Amino acid sequence: xxxxxxxxxxxxxxxxxxxxxxxxxxxxxxxxxxxxxxxxxxxxxxxxxxxxxxxxxxxxxxxxxxxxxxxxxxxxxxxxxxxxxxxxxxxxxxxxxxxxxxxxxxxxxxxxxxxxxxxxxxxxxxxxxxxxxxxxxxxxxxxxxxxxxxxxxxxxxxxxxxxxxxxxxxxxxxxxxxxxxxxxxxxxxxxxxxxxxxxxxxxxxxxxxxxxxxxxxxxxxxxxxxxxxxxxxxxxxxxxxxxxxxxxxxxxxxxxxxxxxxxxxxxxxxxxxxxxxxxxxxxxxxxxxxx
Amino acid sequence: xxxxxxxxxxxxxxxxxxxxxxxxxxxxxxxxxxxxxxxxxxxxxxxxxxxxxxxxxxxxxxxxxxxxxxxxxxxxxxxxxxxxxxxxxxxxxxxxxxxxxxxxxxxxxxxxxxxxxxxxxxxxxxxxxxxxxxxxxxxxxxxxxxxxxxxxxxxxxxxxxxxxxxxxxxxxxxxxxxxxxxxxxxxxxxxxxxxxxxxxxxxxxxxxxxxxxxxxxxxxxxxxxxxxxxxxxxxxxxxxxxxxxxxxxxxxxxxxxxxxxxxxxxxxxxxxxxxxxxxxxxxxxxxxxxx
Numbered sequence: 167x168x169x170x171x172x173x174x175x176x177x178x179x180x181x182x183x184x185x186x187x188x189x190x191x192x193x194x195x196x197x198x199x200x201x202x203x204x205x206x207x208x209x210x211x212x213x214x215x216x217x218x219x220x221x222x223x224x225x226x227x228x229x230x231x232x233x234x235x236x237x238x239x240x241x242x243x244x245x246x247x248x249x250x251x252x253x254x255x256x257x258x259x260x261x262x263x264x265x266x267x268x269x270x271x272x273x274x275x276x277x278x279x280x281x282x283x284x285x286x287x288x289x290x291x292x293x294x295x296x297x298x299x300x301x302x303x304x305x306x307x308x309x310x311x312x313x314x315x316x317x318x319x320x321x322x323x324x325x326x327x328x329x330x331x332x333x334x335x336x337x338x339x340x341x342x343x344x345x346x347x348x349x350x351x352x353x354x355x356x357x358x359x360x361x362x363x364x365x366x367x368x369x370x371x372x373x374x375x376x377x378x379x380x381x382x383x384x385x386x387x388x389x390x391x392x393x394x395x396x397x398x399x400x401x402x403x404x405x406x407x408x409x410x411x412x413x414x415x416x417x418x419x420x421x422x423x424x425x426x427x428x429x430x431x432x433x434x435x436x437x438x439x440x441x442x443x444x445x446x447x448x449x450x451x452x453x454x455x456x457x
Numbered sequence: 458x459x460x461x462x463x464x465x466x467x468x469x470x471x472x473x474x475x476x477x478x479x480x481x482x483x484x485x486x487x488x489x490x491x492x493x494x495x496x497x498x499x500x501x502x503x504x505x506x507x508x509x510x511x512x513x514x515x516x517x518x519x520x521x522x523x524x525x526x527x528x529x530x531x532x533x534x535x536x537x538x539x540x541x542x543x544x545x546x547x548x549x550x551x552x553x554x555x556x557x558x559x560x561x562x563x564x565x566x567x568x569x570x571x572x573x574x575x576x577x578x579x580x581x582x583x584x585x586x587x588x589x590x591x592x593x594x595x596x597x598x599x600x601x602x603x604x605x606x607x608x609x610x611x612x613x614x615x616x617x618x619x620x621x622x623x624x625x626x627x628x629x630x631x632x633x634x635x636x637x638x639x640x641x642x643x644x645x646x647x648x649x650x651x652x653x654x655x656x657x658x659x660x661x662x663x664x665x666x667x668x669x670x671x672x673x674x675x676x677x678x679x680x681x682x683x684x685x686x687x688x689x690x691x692x693x694x695x696x697x698x699x700x701x702x703x704x705x706x707x708x709x710x711x712x713x714x715x716x717x718x719x720x721x722x723x724x725x726x727x728x729x730x731x732x733x734x735x736x737x738x739x740x741x742x743x744x745x746x747x748x
Contacts, residue, residue, distance in 0.1 A: 196604055196612045247570060252562035271543035272615050275566060279538060279611075280604040282570065286577045287599035290592050297588035301581050304595060308578035313487055313571040320570075321487045324563050 171447035178217045178227070179210040185235045199269040199277035200284075204242045207260040211380075211452075212237040212347060216355035218445055219369050222438050225359020229295060233303065233358060236285040237351050240311050243281035246274055248320065282311075295358055303354050310350035319343025331409040337378070345377035368434050372445060375431035379452050382424040385410035389417065391457065428453045462738035469508045469518070470501040476526045490560040490568035491575075495533045498551040502671075502743075503528040503638060507646035509736055510660050513729050516650020520586060524594065524649060527576040528642050531602050534572035537565055539611065573602075586649055594645050601641035610634025622700040628669070636668035659725050663736060666722035670743050673715040676701035680708065682748065719744045 186205050191197045213234035217227040220234075227234075249256040249264040250271060257267050266274035289304045309315055319342030326339060352373035356366040389412055411420040431449040435442035477496050482488045504525035508518040511525075518525075540547040540555040541562060548558050557565035580595045600606060610633030617630060643664035647657040680703055702711040722740040726733035 194609075194612070195616065196609055200604065243570075247566055250563075250566065252566060272541075273612060275538055275541065275543060276608050276612050276615070278570075279534075279573065280608040282573060283599050283603035283608060287596060287603055290595035290599060297592050301588050301591060304581035305578060308574050308581060312574035312578055313491065317567050317571040317574060318485075318487055321485070321564060321567050324567070325486065 168447065171444060171451070174218075174444050175214060175448075175451070178214040181217065181227070181231050182210045182213040182235050182238060185231050186238065195269070195273065196277060196280055199265060199273050200281055202268060203246050203259070203265045203277065204239065204281065207262070208238070208242070210238060212241055212351040215348065215351040215373065215376075215448070218448065219352045219355030219361075219373075220359035221355075222369070222435070222441050222445060223356050223359040223361030223365045225355070225361070227355075227359075229293070230355065230358045232288050232291060232293065233300075233354060234351075236288040236307070237347065237354070239281045239285035239288070240307070240316075241347065243278040243285070244311075244316055244320070246278040246281070250274060253320070253324065299357055299360070303357055306350050306353055306357075310346040315342055315346035315350075316344075319346070326409075329409075333414050336409055336411070336414065340378065340381045341374075344381060345374060348377040348380070349373040365437070368437055372431050372434035372449075375427045375434060376449050376452055379424055379427035379431065379449065382411045382420055382427065383452060383455065385412055386417070386420055386424065387455075387457065424453055459738065462735060462742070465509075465735050466505060466739075466742070469505040472508065472518070472522050473501045473504040473526050473529060476522050477529065486560070486564065487568060487571055490556060490564050491572055493559060494537050494550070494556045494568065495530065495572065498553070499529070499533070501529060503532055503642040506639065506642040506664065506739070509739065510643045510646030510652075510664075511650035512646075513660070513726070513732050513736060514647050514650040514652030514656045516646070516652070518646075518650075520584070521646065521649045523579050523582060523584065524591075524645060525642075527579040527598070528638070528645070530572045530576035530579070531598070531607075532638065534569040534576070535602075535607055535611070537569040537572070541565060544611070544615065590648055590651070594648055597641050597644055597648075601637040606633055606637035606641075607635075610637070617700070620700075624705050627700055627702070627705065631669065631672045632665075635672060636665060639668040639671070640664040656728070659728055663722050663725040663740075666718045666725065667740050667743055670715055670718035670722065670740065673702045673711055673718065674743060674746065676703055677708070677711055677715065678746075678748065715744055 183206070191201055213231075216230065216234035216237060220227045220230050245259055246265045248254050249259055250266055256264055258264060264274075265277055269277065286304065286308075289300070289307060293300065311317065319339055322339045323343055326335070331339070349370055352369040353366055356369045361369070388410065411423060415423055428449045432442075432446050435445045438445070474497070482492055504522075507521065507525035507528060511518045511521050536550055537556045539545050540550055541557055547555055549555060555565075556568055560568065577595065577599075580591070580598060584591065602608065610630055613630045614634055617626070622630075640661055643660040644657055647660045652660070679701070702714060706714055719740045723733075723737050726736045729736075
């Protein structure tokens with residue numbers, strides 16, 4: 167079962183990796199900078215989630231690789247901008263130097279801008295899928311990535327620095343900053359896979375739970391993990407006096423909260439019966455990952 | 458005639474201004490930062506061009522205000538990022554402090570990101586216009602704003618700083634940096650107004666010419682204008698030793714080149730007969746503007 171999950175995860179992430187590698191990259195510095203941060207790094211959770219949700223509602227995942235990959239472009243742009251000195255000022259990302267440390271700040275900002283814009287070009291590109299569904303997906307992705315979603319969450323995060331936040335404020339930030347994009351990844355798959363509205367809703371509930379689980383696990387790893395495995399300095403939250411799940415709930419309380427989300431996620435996809443196997447395992451994978 | 462043009466220009470730009478003002482702005486700092494740079498500033502040339510091209514092919518400009526306004530969001534995001542210390546490092550824009558001088562660099566980067574993303578939400582939003590046409594427009598806008606268009610031009614511009622560029626290199630940068638977005642503005646109007654492919658092509662030719670004219674005029678104004686009228690320091694190109702049309706062609710040569718573009722623009726829209734009046738005047742307006 168776990169072996170099957172790993173194989174399927176690799177199949178999905180390889181579909182995305184191949185698509186990203188085969189984009190018509192040029193030799194120019196902008197292409198190099200975009201590729202540096204995009205290709206050959208990251209777990210590809212968002213596109214994998216989209217592909218899996220497409221299949222779970224009976225869709226053909228091969229038809230939506232282009233759209234699923236666009237999610238990774240948006241995720242990567244957000245990491246590049248997030249790492250800038252004016253934001254989190256991180257020198258490392260995914261175990262290598264962050265974009266601006268290699269290409270300089272100006273070009274890092276532009277590489278992020280280019281990835282975000284290119285994502286929408288991919289979303290609007292040629293496809294046999296119905297135009298109405300694709301417009302709905304573009305609208306939902308823009309909403310999830312924009313001022314009331316991811317970018318809004320980044321601003322709340324910047325504003326919250328050095329402040330004591332309570333649990334509901336923390337969850338609001340995570341919901342906007344990372345939750346919205348995970349949810350839209352699942353919804354994209356379900357919508358383009360021609361799922362029913364009820365199926366889309368259950369996958370939304372699933373994605374919301376694994377989004378929270380992902381963040382709780384991140385906070386736990388920051389305490390328990392080591393820098394080499396994480397690919398970034400451990401205990402950076404502690405040093406930056408960030409409010410985290412462990413700092414608010416205690417380490418054991420955070421783990422209980424994590425398990426509750428995993429159970430909720432599995433409950434949400436029960437309607438799919440046996441076909442929910444991969445998504446159930448994905449929830450466990452998030453809870454058990456070491457980086 | 459000129460009076461009629463001014464009235465029509467104001468009608469178009471007021472449609473856009475009203476739409477931008479009535480967006481569901483919040484009281485949060487991100488909304489404030491986005492509004493600060495977006496609302497109540499700029500000539501709205503791109504959306505005005507889209508609205509005019511929609512009408513010239515027989516479309517209803519009122520139906521495309523949302524889409525035309527998205528062009529202004531993209532333009533404004535590019536100005537905010539362009540003004541950042543890591544890029545052109547400009548403290549003033551449109552006669553007031555640039556975004557990062559008021560809100561700080563981190564929030565200026567995010568305000569730009571938010572405007573760009575929100576633009577695509579507007580482009581994908583509810584409308585009675587055919588989904589196929591709207592997907593085409595989204596694809597073309599993303600292409601014009603992305604790595605092979607505007608963002609690519611910004612990178613070429615950064616790379617070209619302090620270098621002696623020749624005329625073809627200068628035109629390549631302008632074509633990508635500002636030309637592509639002007640062209641797509643015209644094409645958006647023509648496509649959504651249900652123009653024929655020939656009409657779309659003629660309006661592309663028109664927009665290409667006025668895009669060049671716009672840039673040549675910008676370079677001329679940098680020499681002949683004064684800071685108060687321009688809303689930014691005059692002769693900044695000269696101080697930064699930038700290659701410009703006047704530096705390459707001489708001031709008179711640049712003016713001749715400008716007039717050639719205006720003639721080309723007017724020639725391109727002759728197929729529309731009397732209905733081309735506004736677009737002809739718009740070409741003159743670009744050649745004669747003082748800021």
